[in-house]
Amino acid sequence: MGMLDALADRIGRGETVEFRPAGDSMAPLIHSRRRVRVAPVDPALVEPGDIVLARVAGTVYLHLVSAVDAPRRRVQISNNRGRVNGWTGHDRVFGICLAVEGVPRPGSAAKVRRPAARTVHAAELTTRRLDLVPLRVEHAGEMALVLGDPVLHAFIGGAPLSADALRARYARLASGSPDPAVVWCNWVLRLRGDGRLVGTAQATITPARDTAELAWVIATPWQGRGFATEAARAVTAWLAELPVGRLIAHIHPDHHASAAVATACGFAPTAHREDGEIRWEHRPPAPPNG
Numbered sequence: 001m002g003m004l005d006a007l008a009d010r011i012g013r014g015e016t017v018e019f020r021p022a023g024d025s026m027a028p029l030i031h032s033r034r035r036v037r038v039a040p041v042d043p044a045l046v047e048p049g050d051i052v053l054a055r056v057a058g059t060v061y062l063h064l065v066s067a068v069d070a071p072r073r074r075v076q077i078s079n080n081r082g083r084v085n086g087w088t089g090h091d092r093v094f095g096i097c098l099a100v101e102g103v104p105r106p107g108s109a110a111k112v113r114r115p116a117a118r119t120v121h122a123a124e125l126t127t128r129r130l131d132l133v134p135l136r137v138e139h140a141g142e143m144a145l146v147l148g149d150p151v152l153h154a155f156i157g158g159a160p161l162s163a164d165a166l167r168a169r170y171a172r173l174a175s176g177s178p179d180p181a182v183v184w185c186n187w188v189l190r191l192r193g194d195g196r197l198v199g200t201a202q203a204t205i206t207p208a209r210d211t212a213e214l215a216w217v218i219a220t221p222w223q224g225r226g227f228a229t230e231a232a233r234a235v236t237a238w239l240a241e242l243p244v245g246r247l248i249a250h251i252h253p254d255h256h257a258s259a260a261v262a263t264a265c266g267f268a269p270t271a272h273r274e275d276g277e278i279r280w281e282h283r284p285p286a287p288p289n290g
Contacts, residue, residue: 008053008060011040011095016112021062036062037099042210042245043090045111046075053095056088062097110283112245113210120205122185125238127230132201135186137174140167142197143188149220182206189218189231198222201231203239210245216261228261236265240284247284250277 007017016039038053050065054077063077073090098108125132144163153159177184183205188197199218218228249267251258262280272279
């Protein structure tokens with residue numbers, strides 16, 4: 001097995017590697033023996049102008065992407081001198097060049113393929129003013145009061161639940177998702193100092209899609225104090241460390257406070273609408289290798 005074949009194998013296992021390729025076929029983008037950093041790539045995100053580590057005609061090397069054919073799941077690769085080498089399938093595109101001699105290539109980090117999230121349980125998280133405590137059935141009594149204001153449900157839907165109904169709901173949540181492909185993580189937000197519960201946060205993780213959907217609720221008396229942003233930032237950072245590559249939230253277009261929280265956490269609105277809500281998305285930076 002040649003050096004680049006071995007590197008492709010390591011990258012395929014999820015490693016990020018550095019090496020110095022021989023040859024000047026990619027000059028002036030990459031001269032011979034320059035140090036490059038290559039990470040696993042999601043081929044569906046590759047665009048013209050990216051440099052990828054791919055196998056073409058049995059040979060693994062760095063290639064410039066000159067075109068993409070998304071429906072047929074393939075990319076056209078070339079060298080920097082304009083020679084088109086041909087099309088290669090997504091299954092033969094292993095990595096993306098993140099940097100040359102330490103200089104990052106713009107946009108490449110967002111295309112790194114993240115390892116699938118482990119089957120996880122909600123971890124205890126802390127912020128400056130809050131403890132995010134994994135949801136338990138015994139929280140239902142207090143949370144029935146916390147979430148009891150009908151105004152709170154104007155955007156999140158539904159109506160306030162009784163303590164018994166909320167206890168049954170929390171029992172279902174605590175037992176985990178019935179779909180083995182989905183992980184439920186739920187927290188109550190406890191105010192430091194007096195220990196009162198002030199809201200909830202949740203993340204629904206789908207490892208196979210490298211995606212998690214976030215939601216947050218702050219009880220009416222504690223709104224406008226930044227608690228939602230504090231909690232959402234903590235959950236966003238925790239998910240990025242797993243890692244999860246794409247975070248989404250669905251927000252009603254008139255829910256300006258929730259939109260502000262999403263913006264503060266790095267989310268941006270998309271053109272997608274679902275049940276009258278706007279989909280917001282955030283792709284956290286790739287965590288450091290190792």
